[in-house]
Structures are given as structure tokens and as C-alpha cells.
Amino acid sequence: MSMLFSPSSRCRHCLSPLSQRQYISHIKMVHHAFGYDEESEDGSYTFTNWTDYINEEDSTFYDDYFLFDGKYFVSSGEIRDGILYEWISLIGNPEESEKYRATLTLASPKFKVPRIEWTIRVLPFTMENRPDFKYCSGIPVQPILAKFVSRNCQSDRGDMREFVWKQKVTITKVDANSS
Numbered sequence: 001m002s003m004l005f006s007p008s009s010r011c012r013h014c015l016s017p018l019s020q021r022q023y024i025s026h027i028k029m030v031h032h033a034f035g036y037d038e039e040s041e042d043g044s045y046t047f048t049n050w051t052d053y054i055n056e057e058d059s060t061f062y063d064d065y066f067l068f069d070g071k072y073f074v075s076s077g078e079i080r081d082g083i084l085y086e087w088i089s090l091i092g093n094p095e096e097s098e099k100y101r102a103t104l105t106l107a108s109p110k111f112k113v114p115r116i117e118w119t120i121r122v123l124p125f126t127m128e129n130r131p132d133f134k135y136c137s138g139i140p141v142q143p144i145l146a147k148f149v150s151r152n153c154q155s156d157r158g159d160m161r162e163f164v165w166k167q168k169v170t171i172t173k174v175d176a177n178s179s
């Protein structure tokens with residue numbers, strides 16, 4: 001057990017020094033994170049994301065979390081230069097993350113637009129900023145994400161937000177014998 005803090009051992013939201021093992025309780029207590037402490041049967045978890053600035057500005061979202069296969073996963077995202085980037089990481093041994101894939105699905109309950117799905121690798125959790133874009137979903141805000149957005153809806157935290165969309169994250173275990 002090391003108690004040393006490297007520069008990346010700080011919460012990327014508030015820069016508090018933390019160990020990775022403290023991260024989930026920190027984002028629950030300090031950032032009122034939304035998440036799932038109970039495992040879903042099919043590995044799917046639904047999150048409500050929002051931004052108040054869909055066209056004009058970059059946005060960073062607070063991390064969400066969920067429990068799957070006895071481990072905590074973190075769902076992270078941001079909008080940069082008109083692209084929504086999202087990535088999924090696992091708190092645990094770095095090798096463990098290689099056993100999982102995440103499928104991100106956007107679907108609109110309101111509009112007749114096709115669903116979109118991205119399958120990405122699960123990364124070892126770090127408190128650093130966005131990983132390389134090849135490990136992220138990359139959805140152009142215009143015209144794609146905007147089609148899935150509802151105006152003036154409740155976020156997961158219960159407050160009203162300007163631009164809101166629902167997203168499903170589905171975790172699957174990679175069959176070690178198939179590759």
C-alpha cells in the first residue's frame with residue numbers, strides 16, 4: 001500500500017488529493033455522483049447526462065459510477081470542440097480492465113431517430129484527463145447528439161437542466177479464448 005500522491009492522484013473535478021480506492025466515496029460525497037451500488041442482471045445501466053451549453057462551449061461532466069462483476073466502473077465524459085467524448089474505466093488492477101468491453105447506446109424516447117451504439121475498451125481508472133480518443137466514443141454534437149437531446153428536463157440529481165439525454169452503458173466480459 002503506497003500513500004504517495006503522484007500528480008495524477010488528484011480528483012480531476014476538484015483536485016483534492018485522493019487514492020483511487022477513495023474515488024467512488026469521494027465523488028458520492030463531494031460531487032453528489034449518480035450511480036449504481038447494486039449490479040444489474042444484464043450489465044446495463046442507464047444514466048441521464050446534461051449540459052447547459054450544447055452549442056457554444058466545452059463542457060466537462062461529473063463522473064458517474066456503477067458496480068458490475070464485484071467491481072466499480074466509472075463513466076466519464078466531456079464535450080470538446082463540438083464532439084461528445086465518453087470513456088469507461090475500472091477501479092482495480094490495471095490488467096482487470098482488459099477483460100471488459102463497454103457498449104454505449106444513445107436512444108431518444110421522444111424523437112424517431114435511429115439508436116447509435118459504440119463499443120469501446122474499458123480502461124484502467126486514472127484521475128487524469130480524457131484518454132486518447134481511440135478509447136472514447138466520439139459523437140458530433142451537431143447534428144448527431146442534438147437529435148437525442150430533450151430540452152428542460154430533470155437530471156439524475158433531480159434539478160432541471162437545459163439539454164438532457166439518456167444513455168445506456170452495457171458491460172460485457174471478453175471471452176479470453178476467442179482472441
Ligand SMILES: [Zn+2]
Pocket residue numbers: 011012013014015016026030031
Ligand atoms: Zn473531487
